[in-house]
Amino acid sequence: MWHGHLGCVFTGWKPVPRWGWLSRTIPKAFGFEAATLQRLRADELACYEADVKMRVAGTENKKLVVEGLWRNNPIFKQVLGICSTLAVTNIVLNTMVMCAALVFTLSLSAMTVSILRNLTPRNIRMMVETLIIAFYVIIVDVLLKAYWPEMSGNLGPYVGLVITNCIVMGRCEAYANANPPGRAFVDGLFNALGYSFILLIIATFRELFGMGTFLGVSMPFFSGPYWDKWIIMVMPPGAFFMLAVVVWVFRTLQAEKEDKAQ
Numbered sequence: 112m113w114h115g116h117l118g119c120v121f122t123g124w125k126p127v128p129r130w131g132w133l134s135r136t137i138p139k140a141f142g143f144e145a146a147t148l149q150r151l152r153a154d155e156l157a158c159y160e161a162d163v164k165m166r167v168a169g170t171e172n173k174k175l176v177v178e179g180l181w182r183n184n185p186i187f188k189q190v191l192g193i194c195s196t197l198a199v200t201n202i203v204l205n206t207m208v209m210c211a212a213l214v215f216t217l218s219l220s221a222m223t224v225s226i227l228r229n230l231t232p233r234n235i236r237m238m239v240e241t242l243i244i245a246f247y248v249i250i251v252d253v254l255l256k257a258y259w260p261e262m263s264g265n266l267g268p269y270v271g272l273v274i275t276n277c278i279v280m281g282r283c284e285a286y287a288n289a290n291p292p293g294r295a296f297v298d299g300l301f302n303a304l305g306y307s308f309i310l311l312i313i314a315t316f317r318e319l320f321g322m323g324t325f326l327g328v329s330m331p332f333f334s335g336p337y338w339d340k341w342i343i344m345v346m347p348p349g350a351f352f353m354l355a356v357v358v359w360v361f362r363t364l365q366a367e368k369e370d371k372a373q
Contacts, residue, residue: 172297179301186309186354187361191277196310197350198269203326205265206314208255210307212270214300216247217279221287221299228288240283241274248273278306309361313353321345 185191192213199209223243224231231239252270255263263270273279282302287295319325321344323334332338343349 180305200314201345212251214303217303218300222296224287225292225295
């Protein structure tokens with residue numbers, strides 16, 4: 112009966128024990144045994160430890176989100192996965208499919224590598240990681256060929272090249288190999304999303320300036336006679352140009368934010 116009333120109450124970040132004086136008065140007033148009080152104190156301690164673990168896990172997940180999306184972004188900070196950045200960003204729809212494929216592959220590959228990390232011999236771990244990544248990439252490739260052959264043809268070999276993408280292999284090797292599955296999944300998911308939002312920005316400007324459309328829909332002004340389409344934007348030089356501009360802008364913003372924080 113007293114178990115629920117003698118638990119610990121948390122205010123902010125510090126645990127505040129409630130009715131501590133009862134531990135001295137209850138035995139005298141109600142004849143409780145010492146073992147009962149010890150059990151209640153143990154429950155209070157367990158409550159405190161559970162709260163600390165939840166807060167630590169929440170802080171760690173928040174850190175992974177910020178690292179993947181902004182602070183350690185795969186494109187503008189690490190400059191990884193540039194092949195697909197240059198190859199599939201001429202049309203937004205192609206880019207969206209490629210990004211979805213990478214999100215699926217990276218998040219599930221990282222989680223799988225983490226699950227098998229204690230069973231994988233160290234001397235063959237990279238071969239195992241490559242097989243795991245290839246498994247998920249083949250699923251995406253087969254589904255595209257079966258249900259969306261036109262898109263499969265548009266993307267060509269670049270879906271298969273996700274197997275050797277530096278971002279996927281890098282996160283599996285650097286993080287998933289040393290962390291539990293839940294955190295590995297979150298890390299993979301938000302690194303893939305960080306990669307995706309940069310690719311979508313590049314693809315939006317390339318399609319808009321080069322073709323005057325967005326997702327195949329003609330845009331006002333850009334599809335009219337007043338805008339001379341920049342054909343170079345849908346060619347490889349346009350990809351290099353837009354990538355350089357995006358990296359410059361985001362690194363500048365990141366540096367300014369870091370200077371203000373200091």
